[in-house]
Amino acid sequence: MKNIKITCKNAPKAIGPYSHAVEASGKLLFVSGQLPVDPKTNKFVARGIVEQTQQALMNAKAILKTAGYELTDICKTTVFLSDIQNFTAMNQVYAEILGEVNPARSAFEVANLPLGALVEIELIASK
Template sequence: MAKNQVSTPAAPAAIGPYSQGITATGTAVYVSGQLPIDPATGAFAGDDITSQTRQSLENVKAVLAAADYELSDVVKTTVLLKDIADFGAMNEVYASYFTGVCPARSAFQVAALPKGARVEIEAVAVK
């Protein structure tokens, strides 16, 4: 897979662990939005945004692994937040999972998430 960062001074610089854009060639896998449910218990990993973000990303990682992909293959994520005030804490956890050429990312506050989750994360990976 060829994954290259797109960066231009003609648009605002990335202010976190994401890229302005990514070009990628290869075969893609689309990971559905992952809630922060621990597959071993069927319950949320915790009530706080930090533990929920970590579990959502672990679930993304597990789905990728099942398709023989890794987090380093991810080119785009979408983060859905119950409360945009959780963005900073989510971003800290997110930054520990994505390093180097980070994927493009969108983040939104939504009215509600399934089961009352604080976060849901989907991903697109290419290799």
């Protein structure tokens, strides 16, 4: 089975040569890193880590839905933070949105994120 590119009209447009997500073998969905961009305005939401984490996860959720997946299908996330001091606040929002899903996760600080974002979140989901 070929890989299927997923494009979501309810997520911000890609800012480079990549897809919102790719479904492999009809069972795995790889969602590209989501920035805290409001898809309606194509601009960042408020500058705080709480709002940015919420928006990044809402963008990922929209992509999951477009591809026929749900939050409960997430098996792995990677969270990139521009400042590890934001971990606790990010983690609270992450827990509120993902609830009892509790996928495997990596979270770490990086030197910079695209467009000066505070957070970027990518994920893998499985049916």
